[in-house]
Amino acid sequence: MSDNSENKGFIRRFLDAPADSVGKTVFVAVALCLVASMIVSATAVALRPTQEINKQKDKQVNILQVAGLYDPAVDVTDAFGKFEPQVLEIETGTFTDKFDAATFDDRASADNPETSIELDEDPAGIGRQSKYVTVYLLRDDAGELDKVILPIHGYGLWSTLYGFIALEENGNDIFGLQFYSHAETPGLGAEVDNPRWKSLWSGKKLSDDNGDLQITVAKTATAAGADFHVDALAGATLTSVGVDNLVRFWMGEEGYALFLENLKSGDL
Incomplete structure (x- = not known):
């Protein structure tokens, strides 16, 4: 039985290991971290244009306010024109x-x-x-x-x-x-x-x-x-x-x- 275990490849030995083994626990944790970081990064990139638009609009709102022209009922872009x-x-x-x-x-x-x-x-x-x-x-x-x-x-x-x-x-x-x-x-x-x-x-x-x-x-x-x-x-x-x-x-x-x-x- 020992010889059979030694002849198994790394992947086979990994799959045969208990679900709560140290190796599988570390693998799952690392995999989850990688997937989560990829999702966060992709979301940040996707939202960047929207964030820039909101940032610009907030700046325009402040300029309108300091000039005494801000009206929540009026479109900011139109008012800033x-x-x-x-x-x-x-x-x-x-x-x-x-x-x-x-x-x-x-x-x-x-x-x-x-x-x-x-x-x-x-x-x-x-x-x-x-x-x-x-x-x-x-x-x-x-x-x-x-x-x-x-x-x-x-x-x-x-x-x-x-x-x-x-x-x-x-x-x-x-x-x-x-x-x-x-x-x-x-x-x-x-x-x-x-x-x-x-x-x-x-x-x-x-x-x-x-x-x-x-x-x-x-x-x-x-x-x-x-x-x-x-x-x-x-x-x-x-x-x-x-x-x-x-x-x-x-x-x-x-x-x-x-x-x-x-x-x-x-x-x-």
Whole structure:
């Protein structure tokens, strides 16, 4: 009997082994893992186009909201058609046709050494800054500029906050501010999503009559006055500091300052 067992091939010996043997148990476990991983991978690939579409739609919803145009009863794509996306070259403060504004990826551009710069002074905590960003123009029925929506991002307490700031046609009065992606502490830093706090931004100004940037997020107003002050989030000091830093960075000389000057002078 021993000789017969030795003469059997590996597969025959495996099949003849008890169902609860170590070999069969390991084989079944490995097989199940392989099949499950293949199913998960195939599902992820199949769902990727849908995920990208949903991601794009969520971004459009946030732009509509910060511009005060979101209506759940109106198709998002149709409503977003009112906006005119443009790729802005930050260094010159002018629009460029190097990229297609409909498909340009701001985040990918910031990670690409060819289209971004590493920051020496980095108050917003972003590491690298893209040389190009997508801005969104909203015009009235007469074709005149009504609002401009600018992307902003920077580090809070636990995460990078991504959002938009909406400015009136004069490039100085704030219409609204909204973040669409962050991982701040629920009930504290995450209160950046609170409608009451977001409403504080409406009507505030970026710069004074001399063109000096004055907007701040703080517990108390600065000498510049209430027109430039947004109350800090209660119990979320570091997130508030992060928002203050990122807004001042993007609205300052390293961000959109030159673009806003061109906007005010009518050079765009």
